[in-house]
Amino acid sequence: MASKPKKRAIAGCEGEGGGCSESKSMIDRLSDPPDQVAHHILSFLTVVDLVRLCCVSKRWRELSLSAPCLNFDDIPSSCRSTCYDRLQLMTYLERFLFHRGDNKVQSFHVNWERHYMDENETVCICSSEHYRLLTWINCAVRCNVEVLDLKMALYDPEEAPFPSSVFLCGTLKSLVVDMNFTLLRTPSFGFSSNLSKLQLKDVVIEDERFFKWISCSCKFIQELHLDQVRGIETISIASSSLKIFRFFDVFNTSHLSISGEKLEDIVVGWYVESPSNSSLNICAPNLKVLSWSGKLMNHLSLGKFRCLEAAVLRLRPDADEVDKVYEVLCSLCKVRALMLDEATIKAPFSKGSMRAPISNIHCLTMDTGRITDELVPAIASLFKGLPNLYILCVQYKPPLDGPQSNTSGFDMGYWKLQNLAFIDQLKVVSIELCNDSNVIDLARYILECAQNLLQMIVISPPQDSDAVTKKLMGSKIVSGATVVYREREKRG
Template identity: 50%
Template sequence: MASASRRVEGICGGRESESMIDVFSKLPDQISHHILCLLAVTDLARFGCVSKRCRELCLSSPKLNLDEFSSVNTSTCYKRLELFTYLDRFLFRRGDNKIQSFRLRWYRHDVCEGEDEEAQCVCDCCASFRLFTWIENAVRCNVEVLDVAMNYQDEEERFLFPASVFLCGTLRHLRLHLNCTVLKTPLFAFQSNLKILELKNVDIDDGGGFFKWILCCCKFIEELSLEHVCVTQEISVESSSLKILNCSGFFLIDKCHINISCEKLEYIRICWVFDSPRNKSLNMFAPNLKSFKWFGSLMNHSNLGKLELLEVASFFLEPTLDILDNIVEVFHSLCRAKLFMLNEATIKALPLKELSSRPAPLCDTSSLCIEIGSFIDELIPAMVSLFRAMPKLCTLCIMLNPPSGAPTSNASGISMEYWKLQNLAFVYQLKHVAIELCHGSNGIELARYIIEYAPNLQKMVIVYSSQDKEKITRELEKSKMISNATIDFQEKSIKR
């Protein structure tokens, strides 16, 4: 660039050549910092070597990304230690300049073939101290967003995460994806300004103080995510501000009793799988809940309370015996949902007698999306009971997700006459339908029934595999001519 400027200087004046070189430096700090926020810290360091102005911008950048380190910097223990030393020096030179966002990614050093295994401990043994020092530096610089993900080589050793993070008054978003790390919140009361807290692969072993800290100190928290969190006490999530709760894969020693009391909670997602529902319960008070998603296993006792404002209920349960005994009490709490999303195991476990009762227990449901393996004969009666419980159904979506080894021979025993004899009220309300068809005629007969006997049907999308195209289009062509609805045939795309 310097040689180019000398060639240009003979034609243009010195002032013009200077402006060509220093365009970036003349930008306002806000725009410069926005550009620099897109750089990893190693690229930021290179930029800081260009000029004094660039160095000032580099050291005052409000967002730091300590991630995306290349193999040039991390391939050996010596290079990783050099990187440690550089980052120590870089953060020291920044001083107390405000850090708005601090992102840190650091993963253990995998031994390469031919590398001395004993030398690997040289860089990993000091990692926790150095990394926690950087985090405390970000806290000192009034960080607002702290995003940390790291692991260590020795998983038998447990590290205590810096408690100063929980005392940071400027922190708004805390995201920790760790392992071999224990969280211990301060015992004394103080006001935290956290709005979003995401925890993954951490140990909480502080005598229940963590959840008391959320209740007493986090008065503004709106989103809490606990994923693969190890706890030794009963879980009690109480908050007057929480709106979103994600609970996934708790690890407990013997029992699991979860209590949720959040008046403003609008969205909850639960995902866990247990060998046995014994000694496990869920008690919930969330009167303003709008979306409830549950994946995995049911508990021995589940009291969801009254969910009068529920709009979406998504239940994808595991095909285990505990579903049959425990789903009834869950079912009664979900009757107000406008949209239901269910998998095959859940449909089979639903109480058919209650679903077939009068009046229909799900009379407020207007949309249904189900995922099944195939239209086998054994599943059809359960689907009929489900349809009968939803007389106001306007939108229906049936997707296929066949497991390996699923039966294929018993999917052709249900005829068009069978569906006509059921006298299903929902068919007169249907407007939009999407159905995925495969082997067997059961699915085709259901599609025919809907096309010919749904007077208000506006559009139906039929998805098929390439090998079934000719058969499906031939079987439904006559029904298509009878209906005034738009029938859209779509070939299923093959996932690669």
């Protein structure tokens, strides 16, 4: 039950004779909010602040020790600079956890970096932190934690595996583990997990059965993030509840299979070492968003994404993989918004004869470097297969050592000869450009031929801004479109 507000008398001396006014009452706003409100306030504090707050009053000590949100992040570096400081800090924190007892822990966040000795130190005693950190995790599990976020750089991750008790915690709903290659063993299949979100980074998976456990025992999981998981070559997941899947990998996994009726959002960043010996299988008939970057696998099975709304492709195809890129585009036949990088545009459309199998696209974003003479025919071929396009965005990221020439071989006459079907319905254009003729002539073609254009945003680097503006302002705009000129901000 929430405690009742306490009042305290305040005497005010007034008048020439120093007489005191009548006592007035005032609510002590620090000590008197209801427990639920107080706990919400405390949820924004780190655990170090909670330890300090225990010294303020008996009530705040009780509130601090019963706070459901424990944040071991953002501990000042000065508290962890030397072995002695770290030892003292851990002792304080463990004493705090001891006095908490079994009070409910709703969320537990830990961000703990290993100790790197200064030059004047000869012996480091902090390797024992490994076991103490694992004790903290077990404490959170004992207190029926719901959200567990663990980012720890351990000293010897092979010395002790990740606590299996975490996966057997019936209250746990969200788990994030980022622990420099600590070993995750396959949990018991007899336990039905209530996890809705699982995020694993830089961990070692004991065997492939771990992903079978996710498929079979995690009946409520909706988000799964796998980032640089080690130890296995094949990942196979089939889930009836999964909605969001994130996968990032470099040289570890060879085969990935993900399937689910409820999958709506998939992000894959995969740079396999041997694409010829790798495979990707996606079965997600209700997928809405797909983002894929990296190499193409030798064996692809994607099906048709008939509910797809948006897709991003940043592929790195080899010279002989034109058919594979085209196969991927065919899978996106119903997509409405698409982003392609330069390599993905060049591969299937470089000869200028292949039409895009993605005619339903309404919004196209191209992420390119300079619009060179080699790239223009590919872009034109892509445009010819997009009769329903009405939003176009050209993002320009010139390479530092990119070509300084061959960017002036295609003028407005070339674009007019293409008879692009979408030009009459194009509504909005955002185009980043520099003082290269090819891209400026593309912008001029749009201004002078797009009858229903409403707005064009022109973004150019400061050194080219005046020249670009002068060339485009000389265009005879066929529509009543508003043209906005902006300077591009420096990119880090």
